[in-house]
Amino acid sequence: DTGVSQNPRHKITKRGQNVTFRCDPISEHNRLYWYRQTLGQGPEFLTYFQNEAQLEKSRLLSDRFSAERPKGSFSTLEIQRTEQGDSAMYLCASRSGTRGVDFGPGTRLLVL
Amino acid sequence: AQSVTQLDSHVSVSEGTPVLLRCNYSSSYSPSLFWYVQHPNKGLQLLLKYTSAATLVKGINGFEAEFKKSETSFHLTKPSAHMSDAAEYFCVVSEIEGNTPLVFGKGTRLSVIA
Numbered sequence: 001d002t003g004v005s006q007n008p009r010h011k012i013t014k015r016g017q018n019v020t021f022r023c024d025p026i027s028e029h030n031r032l033y034w035y036r037q038t039l040g041q042g043p044e045f046l047t048y049f050q051n052e053a054q055l056e057k058s059r060l061l062s063d064r065f066s067a068e069r070p071k072g073s074f075s076t077l078e079i080q081r082t083e084q085g086d087s088a089m090y091l092c093a094s095r096s097g098t099r100g101v102d103f104g105p106g107t108r109l110l111v112l
Numbered sequence: 113a114q115s116v117t118q119l120d121s122h123v124s125v126s127e128g129t130p131v132l133l134r135c136n137y138s139s140s141y142s143p144s145l146f147w148y149v150q151h152p153n154k155g156l157q158l159l160l161k162y163t164s165a166a167t168l169v170k171g172i173n174g175f176e177a178e179f180k181k182s183e184t185s186f187h188l189t190k191p192s193a194h195m196s197d198a199a200e201y202f203c204v205v206s207e208i209e210g211n212t213p214l215v216f217g218k219g220t221r222l223s224v225i226a
Contacts, residue, residue: 033213042202042216043156056213091156093214100146101214103156 004104006092012110013082020078021107025094032075033101034067035091036060043091049075082111114139114207118217126225131175131190133220135203138184145186146204146214147177156202162186173197198224
């Protein structure tokens with residue numbers, strides 16, 4: 001399978017715990033994006049990388065959120081001290097050239 | 113700043129009848145525009161993409177969209193709805209493709225009645 005993959009697919013955690021999600025983009029794609037989607041809404045941009053450089057961060061990305069792409073391949077998104085409002089689907093996407101952006105299946109986070 | 117407005121949160125059609133999902137955009141540049149579809153519990157799938165070539169864009173599964181600069185619109189159409197078309201549809205803009213992130217509309221839920 002050469003699509004974008006995300007792990008885990010589902011995560012249930014207690015408020016105050018830290019969580020980390022992983023995204024493996026399509027191998028030749030140099031741009032990687034993180035989005036968040038809440039129920040009944042369209043995906044909202046969080047941050048994106050060109051290779052290992054983080055080029056832009058949304059104001060939605062509070063200081064509890066951090067994303068890395070250390071070798072320009074896979075990326076991680078960490079949420080510290082989770083809150084119930086963090087419950088959402090976290091989507092990763094990647095892109096190269098003139099194709100549209102390819103999305104992964106998402107990680108669904110539930111904070112209790 | 114770029115934005116999209118999907119004019120209908122829910123559209124219901126009978127199987128075999130035409131589909132029209134409306135989208136208006138706002139952009140300071142000549143944007144790239146996309147339609148994505150999301151089936152329940154499935155990932156986002158690209159339906160079609162406009163990037164300043166032909167104004168009528170054909171996509172997968174019989175969908176097409178027409179870019180109208182004078183109306184700042186990018187409506188999605190299909191001549192004949194199928195039950196499998198029932199899903200959430202997102203209109204998306206990227207102001208400078210490749211250099212700005214995708215900005216999504218709130219989505220239109222399409223229901224298809226047998």
